[in-house]
Amino acid sequence: MTENHPQQTWDKIYGRNEQICVWPWSDLVSMIMRHAKPETQDFRMLELGCGAGANIPFFLSLGVEYYAIESSGVIVSRLHKKFPELEDKIFVGDFTKKLPSGNYDLIVDRGSLTNNKTEAIENCLQLCHDQLKPNGKFVGMDWYSTLCSSYSQGQIEDDWTRINFPRGPFVDAFRVHFSDKEHLLELFTKFEVRHLELRTTKSEFNDDHPVMASWNLVATKK
Ligand SMILES: C[S@@+](CC[C@H](N)C(=O)[O-])C[C@H]1O[C@@H](n2cnc3c(N)ncnc32)[C@H](O)[C@@H]1O
Incomplete structure (x- = not known):
């Protein structure tokens, strides 16, 4: 490991x-x-870090050919039982090292890449670029922003990544990568970023961690 x-x-x-x-x-x-509705037949997609499979029924309802790569063997074996038709399409692996090859129309990440450090994210985005079709789309959801209160806590692993949070929402997290707009655009230089939004919430009852903020983006392979 x-x-x-x-x-x-x-x-x-x-x-x-x-x-x-x-x-x-x-x-x-x-x-x-x-921004990324499947419009073609034989539409192939890959989910990075599918976790417990929250998004799988939605994608299957769109009739896409669904693939996923996920680090936890524990959850993947449960998914194979729940979705037997995906047994040879959901893989255990580290998506920052290797991706199931696919010529994909779409690659989706919801809250998974943000668990990795900067260099690993850069590797993964290069792999995604390699595996997407020309004009294929990358949709990234819930990439934590440097506006999060927790950004100033935790130990510095690299300029954008923190580990060992003493308290707060990331206390059980292995690591969290945070981005500002410039950093995101730099990570996606090989893509055309077509949509970028920042979601911010401020809790009135949590003085330790009042602000939670994250980015959602859609980028196209150049
Ligand atoms: C917060 S969960 C999100 C799960 C799912 N995307 C969702 O929307 O419910 C993050 C998932 O990403 C996976 N993950 C994080 N880094 C990974 C990596 N380098 N390779 C493969 N899976 C990874 C974790 O195992 C975990 O299941």
Whole structure:
């Protein structure tokens, strides 16, 4: 296991039956329908870090050919039982090292790449670029922003990545990568960023971590 690999953390989390999200993320549904709706037959897509499979029924309902790569063997074996038709399409692996080859129309990440450090994210985006069709789309959801209160906490791993949060929403996280607009655009230099939005919420009852903020984006392979 490499030090970048979050498998142990996520195996423990899913083994304790935590973070078992099974309802599709509503922002992701809106983003796909607005900016990346499958329009062709034989539409191939890859989800990075599918977790407990929250988004799978939504994508299957669109009739796409769905593939996923996920670090946790614990959750993947549960997904293989739940979706037997995807047994040879959901892989255990580190998406920052290698992707199932696919000539994809769409690659989607909802809250997974943000668990990795900057260099690993750069590697993954290069792999995504290699595996997308010309004009293929990358949809990234819930990439944490440097506006999050937690950005100033935790130990510095690299300029944009923090580990060992003492408290707050990321206390159980292996690591969290945060971005500002310039950093995001730099990460996606090989893509054309077509849509970028920042979602910010401020809690009136959490003095320690009042602000949660994250980016959603749609980028096209140049
Ligand atoms: C917060 S969960 C999100 C799950 C899912 N995308 C969703 O929207 O419900 C993050 C997932 O990303 C996976 N993950 C994080 N880094 C990974 C990596 N380098 N390779 C493969 N999977 C990874 C974790 O195992 C975890 O299941």
